[in-house]
Amino acid sequence: xxxxxxxxxxxxxxxxxxxxxxxxxxxxxxxFDDFTPHVPLAIGLAITGLVGIKLGFNWQDxxxxxxHVIHVSLPSVSVLITVGMIIGVWIASGTVPTLIYYGLxxxxxxxxxxxxxxxxxxxxxxxxxxxxxxxxxxxALMGIGAGFGIPMYWTAGAVVSGAFFGDKVSxxxxxxxxxxxxxxxxxxxxxxxxxxxxxxxxxxxxxxxLFAGFGLIDADGASFERINVITTALQDNFHISIWLxxxxxxxxxLAVRRMPPIPSLFAGxxxxxxxxxxxxxxxxxxxxxxxxxxxxxxxxxxEIDSLLNRGGIQSMMWTxxxxxxxxxxxxxxxxxxxxxxxxxxxxxKIRSFAGIQSAAIGTSMATNLVAGDPYLSIALPxxxxxxxxRGMGYSTLNxxxxxxxxxxxxxxxxPWNAGGAFVISALALGVSSGHMENLLYIPLAFAxxxxxxxxxxxAHTGLFSPRASEDxxxxxxxxxxxxxxxxxxxxxxxxxSAKAQPATAG
Numbered sequence: 001x002x003x004x005x006x007x008x009x010x011x012x013x014x015x016x017x018x019x020x021x022x023x024x025x026x027x028x029x030x031x032f033d034d035f036t037p038h039v040p041l042a043i044g045l046a047i048t049g050l051v052g053i054k055l056g057f058n059w060q061d062x063x064x065x066x067x068h069v070i071h072v073s074l075p076s077v078s079v080l081i082t083v084g085m086i087i088g089v090w091i092a093s094g095t096v097p098t099l100i101y102y103g104l105x106x107x108x109x110x111x112x113x114x115x116x117x118x119x120x121x122x123x124x125x126x127x128x129x130x131x132x133x134x135x136x137x138x139x140a141l142m143g144i145g146a147g148f149g150i151p152m153y154w155t156a157g158a159v160v161s162g163a164f165f166g167d168k169v170s171x172x173x174x175x176x177x178x179x180x181x182x183x184x185x186x187x188x189x190x191x192x193x194x195x196x197x198x199x200x201x202x203x204x205x206x207x208x209x210l211f212a213g214f215g216l217i218d219a220d221g222a223s224f225e226r227i228n229v230i231t232t233a234l235q236d237n238f239h240i241s242i243w244l245x246x247x248x249x250x251x252x253x254l255a256v257r258r259m260p261p262i263p264s265l266f267a268g269x270x271x272x273x274x275x276x277x278x279x280x281x282x283x284x285x286x287x288x289x290x291x292x293x294x295x296x297x298x299x300x301x302x303e304i305d306s307l308l309n310r311g312g313i314q315s316m317m318w319t320x321x322x323x324x325x326x327x328x329x330x331x332x333x334x335x336x337x338x339x340x341x342x343x344x345x346x347x348x349k350i351r352s353f354a355g356i357q358s359a360a361i362g363t364s365m366a367t368n369l370v371a372g373d374p375y376l377s378i379a380l381p382x383x384x385x386x387x388x389x390r391g392m393g394y395s396t397l398n399x400x401x402x403x404x405x406x407x408x409x410x411x412x413x414x415p416w417n418a419g420g421a422f423v424i425s426a427l428a429l430g431v432s433s434g435h436m437e438n439l440l441y442i443p444l445a446f447a448x449x450x451x452x453x454x455x456x457x458x459a460h461t462g463l464f465s466p467r468a469s470e471d472x473x474x475x476x477x478x479x480x481x482x483x484x485x486x487x488x489x490x491x492x493x494x495x496x497s498a499k500a501q502p503a504t505a506g
Contacts, residue, residue, distance in 0.1 A: 009055055014341035017048040017333065018370050025416065035436070037416035038325055041372065045329040052336040065335020066328040073327050073375050075174065075262065076131075076418065080316045080323070082265040083135040083426070088290040088311030089272035090136060092282050094238040095247050097308070099140035100147070101234045102242075104227050109148040113158040113209035116141045117447070120162030121202070127255045128172025130412070130419070132265055133163040135426040136248065139307070142427050146303040147230045153437065154212065156427050157444025160412050161205050164419070165447050168408050169198055172255055175378060175408045182382030183400040184476075190404075193397040196464035197405065197454040205446035233301045239279050247271035310428060319425045323418040326372025333371060334380060343384045353394055357459035360385050360399055361452050364406025374411035374419055378403045390476055395466045398459075405455050409448040415439065 008014075021044030028040045045066070052062045090096050107115055119141070124133040138159040145155030167173045169191050180190040234240060250271050254264040269291065276282040276290070294312030299305055333339045343363055350356050360381050367377035382403045389396045411419030423429070429438040443449075458464045468476075 007055070008337040008341045008344070009051065011341055011345050013051060013054070014338040017044055017051055017338060018342070020044070020047050021329070021370070029415075033436070035415065038322055041322075041325045041329050041416065045325065045332050048329065048332040048336060048338065051338065052332065055336060057336060062332055062335055066331040069331030069334065069373065069376060070324060070327045073323070073373060073418075076375070077320055077323060078262050079129060079131050079265065080320055080422065081313055082262055082269065083132055084294075084311060084313045084316035085269045085291040086132070086265060086272065086311075087135050087139060087315070087426070088292075088294045089269055089276060089287065090247060091295040091308050091311055092280060092287065092290045093247060093272040093276035094240065094244040094280055095272060095275065096136070096140045096143070097234045097238040098240050098242070098244040099137070099248075100143040100307075101231055101240050103140065103144035104147045104231055107144065107148075109150065110213040111210065112145065112148055112150065113154060113213050114206050116145070116155060116158040117162035117202075117205060117209055120159050121166040123252065124163045124166025125170045126166075126172075126252045127261065127264070128167065128170040128174075128176075129261050129265070130163040130167035130173075130408075131422050131426075132251075132261065133166065134159060134423055136268075138163060138427060139310075143303070143307045146307065147227050149226065151440075152427075152429060153440035154444055156423065156429060156438070156441035157446070158209055159427065160423055160441060160445040161202075161447035164409055164412055164445075165198065165202060165451075168404060168451075169194060172258065172261065174261070175374060175404065178375065179378050179382060179400040179404040179407070182379050183386050183396040183403070185395070185397050185400050189397060190400045193464075193466070194401050194404065196458065197401065197451045200454055201447045201450035204450055208446050230301060230303060233299045233304055237297060237299055241279070244275060244279055247275055307428060316425065319418075319421045322416065322421045323372075326416065326418060327376075330367070330371025330373045330376045334376065339367065339371075339380055340384065343381065347385070347388060350388070353392055353398075353462075353465065354460045356385065356388055356392065356394075357398055357402055357465070358456055360402035361406040361455055361459075364403045365410045365452070368407060368410050368414055368417055372414070372417045374407050374417065377411070378407035381406075390468070393468050393473075395468045395472055398465055402455060405452040409451055413442045413445060413448055415442075 021040060024040040024043050025037055028034055028037060049059065049062050053059070087096075120133050120137060123137050124130050127133060141159055142152065142155055145152065168176060170176055171187055171191065176191065177187055180187045247268050251264050251268040254267055255261070273287045273291070276287055277284065282290075290312060292313050294310050294315050295308055297305065297308050346359050346363065347356075350359055363381040363385075364377045367380055368374060371377065382399060385399055386396050389399050411417050412423045414420045415424060423441070424438075429441070
């Protein structure tokens, strides 16, 4: 016997848990000046549960929705745990200190931000994980930036721009595979269709970082004396050698050979542990301690101590607990139909391709903002809007690009989102301890917000907005994929309408 169909909530009722949660979040973050969004999101989950009960759901129904979304995103939690181990072990092995040492001796302050973005892009493209890139190479770059006297938020902006853009176009990335999967397109066609927004965004961001390095940031802050103090302290406390980069090289090689991300990263943990014992003389027990609780050192140099005293599984628990609560909130919103009602309300107002493309990008952003989950922000709009694109005769490649940009790239720019929470934790931005100015990395992650902006421009100009090919339409028919009937909404295909207009006398 199947469960009875339940009516969707009204729009005011669907908006109630969303608006109340945002109000509670605002009070916590701005009135109390306390960056711990866990409890506000838990309250939002409870409010959504009450809305579900009013709609006729029992708690078991809502609980299934909550745990379903959490289950789908458990691979991300596994990545967080593994990256926590990598950070602790790679510091102990000397891999991260070696990266910092060579970065300070090879790079110059003027080109540092641009080089940081490019390096993170290449590593993330190879690994297929923005989080793994941020937690390893990104952490080392934060140390190099500190040595150059560059503000943390500038370095973090460059790291986030590169890491999440490399993730966006990597065929090894989970989100890059999720977006085409939910919209019914080929992953490599999806990657190719993202180039018109990816390339100009990256070039503009690169130009801004170069301009900042040569003009906006005081390069005199990177005194040779300060750099010499840091590099000397690193040499005094670690054996520095190019061979200590082998754990990082191993992970990249495994990723290029298309090994799954979690086994590849865990191989990096094992390689780092072996390197720590062989090169740095660390005991096996201490290696276990660093993997669990993080590395600990006192060099007397504040920049080094604040950067290297971190890592371990336990350091990720703040982020993991936030991710689980945010996922639960998003799952409850999806199960009760609140998100579907809001999306349908948006869809009834759409009359053009520009409108549907803008709505898809905006919905992915809003889902990221409210539900705190990049996976839900891709999967939900991707499922909901796909039939509308088919009904309009436009390729769903447009949709896969829209949800990737509104989902993957906006995730690290929202502090209570899974992506934003990880960035803040892994890069030691110290927001929870009152350094709110480090949230300036959000507007400085230029590539992440420029890409959706280009997507909106293309939607309204018609550039790089492919219509469905005959093969794609044939594929829809053979697979039985839903095609929306748009006649009731009064939608008109502008291209076909223009062809049908009779010529008027001049």
